[in-house]
Amino acid sequence: MVIKLLCFLISFIKPKPMEIIDMKKLKIAITIAACFTAATYSHATLKKSPLMQIKITNDTNTTIYPLITAGSPPKNCTVPTSIEASGIAVGQSIIFDLSSDCWNAGRVYIGQQPITQMQLNAPLAPGTQYPYQLAEYTFTNNDQGTQPVVDYDFSAVDALNDIPIAIEPIGKTTPKIADVGWIGMSTEQSQAMIKTALKEFSTQSGWPLFKVSDSKMPGAYNLFASKDQINQAQGDKMRGLLTKKWFDTWYDKNSQPCSDDPNKANCQEFQQKVQAVINGFISNYLLKQKKAITQENIATIAANPQDRYAILQNIYGYVPFIAIQDPSKPQDPHAKVWPYISDHNKGINLGPDVIDLLRSGLDQSGNTYPYNNKYVLNPYTLFIHGKKSPNLGLHIYAFSIDDSIGNLNIANYNGIQIDVGSTKSLPNQQPYKPNIPTPPSEYHVNIGSGWTSITGNVCNNPANNQLSVAVNFDQSNSCDVDLTLTKAPDSDEVKFTLKKDAQGNLIFNRADCIGNLCQHINAGPKIISLPAPPA
Secondary structure, three states: OHHHHHHHHHHOOOOOEEEOOOHHHHHHHHHHHHHEEEHHHHHHOOOOOOOOOEEEEOOOOOEEEEEEEEEOOOOOOOOOOOOOHEOOOOOOOOEEEHHHHHHOOEEEEEEOHOOOOOOOOOOOOOOOOOOOOEEEEEEEEOOOOOOOEEEEEEEOOOEEEOOOEEEEEEEEEOOOOOOOOEEEEOOOOHHHHHHHHHHHHHHOOOOOOOOOOOOOOHHHHHHOOHHHEEEEHHHHHHHHHHHHHHHHHHHHHOOOOOOOOOOOHHHHHHHHHHHHHHHHHHHHHHHOOOOOHHHHHHHHHHHOOHHHHHHHHHHHHHHOOOOEEEEOOOOOOOOOOOOEEEHHHHOOOOOOHHHHHHHOOOOOOOOOOOOOOOOOOHHHHHHHHOOOOOOOOOOOOOOOOOOOHHHHEEOOEEEEEEOOOOOOEEEEEEEEEOOOOOOOOOOOEEEEEOOEEEEEEEEOOOOOOOOOOOOOOOOOOEEEEEEEEEEEOEEEEEEEEEEOOOOEEEEHHHHHOOOOHHOOEEEOOEEEEEEOOOO
């Protein structure tokens, strides 16, 4: 009878899809949950969608303020909305239960002042210039709640703030699947350290900060799209430098950027990509303006400073000036093609080339070229992904199609956790390690058979008793070989450096080779052959 009376009283309490973690209230929570469970069973005909969760933890030394939205126009999914003004206290975690109308195109803003007060005329969509960090998500699940998928990212596409956040999936539905590590900033990357890195990168590269907050930096798209929000002198200078690289150094047919390049073949390929991408976006631009796509009109656009800015803005954002109905799917109003940029009906897809160009100057190990190098068309990408200070070495979005580094799509998890200020409150303390496959190499060091042991390294690839080891050059086009070949009881060590010439062929300098086997090495344009052991 007491339980029935308690449940009757509780029935007048409106449940809120937010949970403040407080063990002192656990017994009451269990009782309340039991009552609501009983109510659910007694109204079994009512169908409810499963809930997905976002947990936000404050491991900073100040109150943080979240805002969760979904869809377009944005729907407020921060329930109760009072948390937007009261914030999350130091050391506190809050779990937000999201129904299916808050699963698609979700955005989580994290600030150190109320987000909804940053831009009063757009409280659910504050301008990029304001001091907040942004995470994005899309959740899916079936009606039974047994097939959850979390798609999420830490986005620095629009801008990067100094508030450190790390994100990880939570609510594993089966113990058999492997844990997934976090993406974002490590515990060691404090807010002070990130702010210092932002300023050092700005000083070294010339990349501007926002006027309203010197703790936030625009991405490449907003360098052009949000000119009024950026220091004018710095912004004009950086836009001018990038425009000169794209159009004067690489696009201009009279320019000769590869004439003295040590890897002429790769340089020429790079130039062709730049020209193809610019021509594609200019053609789409002319189509939007309803002008003929002629060489004369293309040349006119390429020579006009304001048109150059417009072209680069859309390349950096990878957005078209005009999209049209996909003729192969006339019944689907959402099926669009981007003429001259992305049109599967005509075999056009500039996306991979744009990715290559915006990541140029960065290798898979996080090594980078200097920001002013002719190949670096987006220094901001190097700052986000590069590992040498002041670069941050982050696996997050640096530009809009940076998916292979920035985006995670994980099945069998019911939500995500955002730890602000640390990673110590995340279930898995290890960082996420993306599986970025190394492309097949056309260069190899081959070793004659008969050796009982082959150890050492070929351009940082371990030999491990292999008779053929791939040569993977970094962007310096030079690497070292250090091998020990054993046929008991004797061993031979050989050391040499490999390089590539302007035609992409291997260079082996026998005079610089160290070891008894040097005189017996055969060097071809793609293969270096070491001998078999003496009979």
